Amino acid sequence: MNTEKQSMEGTLRESDSRSTVPAAVIKRLPRYFRYLRELIRMDKTRVSSAELSEMMNVTASQIRQDLNCFGGFGQQGYGYNVQYLYAKICEILGVNHGFRAAVVGAGNLGKALVRSPMFERRGVSVVALFDIDREVVGTTVGDAPVLPMEQLEEMLCELAVDLVILTLPKTCADEVASRLVNTGLRGVWNFTGKELDLRHSGIVVENVHIGDSLMTLCYEVARGDLLTDEKREDV
Amino acid sequence: MNTEKQSMEGTLRESDSRSTVPAAVIKRLPRYFRYLRELIRMDKTRVSSAELSEMMNVTASQIRQDLNCFGGFGQQGYGYNVQYLYAKICEILGVNHGFRAAVVGAGNLGKALVRSPMFERRGVSVVALFDIDREVVGTTVGDAPVLPMEQLEEMLCELAVDLVILTLPKTCADEVASRLVNTGLRGVWNFTGKELDLRHSGIVVENVHIGDSLMTLCYEVARGDLLTDEKREDV
DNA sequence: TAGATTGTTAATCGATTAACAATC
DNA sequence: TAGATTGTTAATCGATTAACAATC
Numbered sequence: 001m002n003t004e005k006q007s008m009e010g011t012l013r014e015s016d017s018r019s020t021v022p023a024a025v026i027k028r029l030p031r032y033f034r035y036l037r038e039l040i041r042m043d044k045t046r047v048s049s050a051e052l053s054e055m056m057n058v059t060a061s062q063i064r065q066d067l068n069c070f071g072g073f074g075q076q077g078y079g080y081n082v083q084y085l086y087a088k089i090c091e092i093l094g095v096n097h098g099f100r101a102a103v104v105g106a107g108n109l110g111k112a113l114v115r116s117p118m119f120e121r122r123g124v125s126v127v128a129l130f131d132i133d134r135e136v137v138g139t140t141v142g143d144a145p146v147l148p149m150e151q152l153e154e155m156l157c158e159l160a161v162d163l164v165i166l167t168l169p170k171t172c173a174d175e176v177a178s179r180l181v182n183t184g185l186r187g188v189w190n191f192t193g194k195e196l197d198l199r200h201s202g203i204v205v206e207n208v209h210i211g212d213s214l215m216t217l218c219y220e221v222a223r224g225d226l227l228t229d230e231k232r233e234d235v
Numbered sequence: 236m237n238t239e240k241q242s243m244e245g246t247l248r249e250s251d252s253r254s255t256v257p258a259a260v261i262k263r264l265p266r267y268f269r270y271l272r273e274l275i276r277m278d279k280t281r282v283s284s285a286e287l288s289e290m291m292n293v294t295a296s297q298i299r300q301d302l303n304c305f306g307g308f309g310q311q312g313y314g315y316n317v318q319y320l321y322a323k324i325c326e327i328l329g330v331n332h333g334f335r336a337a338v339v340g341a342g343n344l345g346k347a348l349v350r351s352p353m354f355e356r357r358g359v360s361v362v363a364l365f366d367i368d369r370e371v372v373g374t375t376v377g378d379a380p381v382l383p384m385e386q387l388e389e390m391l392c393e394l395a396v397d398l399v400i401l402t403l404p405k406t407c408a409d410e411v412a413s414r415l416v417n418t419g420l421r422g423v424w425n426f427t428g429k430e431l432d433l434r435h436s437g438i439v440v441e442n443v444h445i446g447d448s449l450m451t452l453c454y455e456v457a458r459g460d461l462l463t464d465e466k467r468e469d470v
Numbered sequence: 471t472a473g474a475t476t477g478t479t480a481a482t483c484g485a486t487t488a489a490c491a492a493t494c
Numbered sequence: 495t496a497g498a499t500t501g502t503t504a505a506t507c508g509a510t511t512a513a514c515a516a517t518c
Binding site: 302342 | 499501502
């Protein structure tokens with residue numbers, strides 16, 4: 001396992017096919033990441049696609065197909081080495097790329113995110129927060145200082161921030177977004193609810209709409225009602 | 236527009252094909268919901284699939300196909316009536332179904348969610364929060380009281396709670412989840428990071444993994460680097 | 471070697487897009 | 495009526511699953 005040859009293959013193929021990895025596969029990678037962490041926590045050293053498929057409630061075929069987009073991470077007759085596979089997936093996902101992040105909007109959501117273990121787990125360090133409220137400016141959240149909004153552009157440059165997390169009201173989204181370009185920023189994680197597009201500035205935006213997930217839940221629950229009603233009528 | 240005949244058709248088809256609506260369509264409905272709200276805010280009374288497709292960056296064909304899963308909501312030569320379409324989508328999604336929700340874990344995330352306009356917009360009312368911390372028990376968040384964890388089962392029944400929002404650490408997820416069955420609960424919106432499955436109890440679970448979205452962002456940003464490197468090498 | 475399990479091809483399934491006749 | 499735009503069918507595309515030969 002984890003021989004030089006295999007390691008080579010993984011790296012090579014990844015590089016060859018990078019642009020051809022289906023979007024559907026990319027969206028599933030974070031879930032593999034989570035389950036592999038779980039396996040590591042359980043001190044499992046190897047896992048087969050069949051085992052993993054049972055844990056994750058997907059087909060073993062899909063797992064092998066997905067992982068093969070990036071090269072041969074497994075070994076016939078053995079399965080996958082958990083540590084090696086985890087390392088590979090981290091590599092693909094840019095974990096431990098050492099990204100530096102700043103939170104704009106030090107309200108409940110901003111603070112909740114910073115205090116969660118999420119960033120550390122993904123090798124992202126939060127270096128500052130920004131807020132207009134003079135009450136919170138000067139305090140710290142986790143290890144990061146809360147700075148005044150006036151210093152936004154200046155400090156994003158100075159602190160060499162790669163990612164900005166927008167946790168402020170929808171109404172401020174456009175104004176703040178316009179201040180982010182030309183600061184060397186490379187990604188925006190946008191919780192404002194206003195969909196942003198900064199591709200023209202070469203900035204990747206990930207728009208989060210938590211409410212969409214609430215609606216999906218409501219749909220499922222409401223549909224449960226309707227199906228029950230229908231059955232009652234049908235009989 | 237909005238004739239009796241059309242309204243009939245909509246209702247009928249919705250009922251006929253309910254179980255055959257593709258999952259991909261359902262996942263897109265909340266986004267239609269958001270853009271239709273936007274159109275209402277802009278006082279637009281009608282919209283064509285072409286207009287909407289430009290706003291939303293999808294094909295007009297997809298919009299017509301999606302909406303037709305539920306029946307004829309539009310009119311040839313005219314387009315769609317914004318109010319009517321919005322009402323129909325709300326109906327499908329269970330908005331204004333009058334669901335009652337409770338938050339378990341009154342930390343930063345719990346408070347941030349309750350204070351956001353999200354629930355009100357979707358016709359969901361938050362009737363209580365629960366926490367172990369005696370410091371916060373007795374306070375209110377928004378209009379809802381924070382109650383002690385000991386009263387969880389009892390109060391979920393008494394308050395006729397439909398949906399529970401779990402905003403507590405992963406470590407407590409299983410223990411709390413087991414206390415939720417047999418309280419008349421119908422849906423769980425789960426932010427703990429521990430994937431739950433309560434189908435055996437007839438409870439729908441929506442597992443939220445915010446970190447997955449952060450990883451997608453990191454992937455895109457890291458990929459940007461690699462593509463640039465490659466180009467440099469290729470030349 | 472025999473057994474296990476991957477990597478990979480081919481078959482199936484579902485989702486998206488294009489096109490146009492129906493119709494308001 | 496003429497113009498616009500939907501509803502709907504057919505064609506394309508992509509993603510998932512099944513199957514099995516390769517191989518550890």
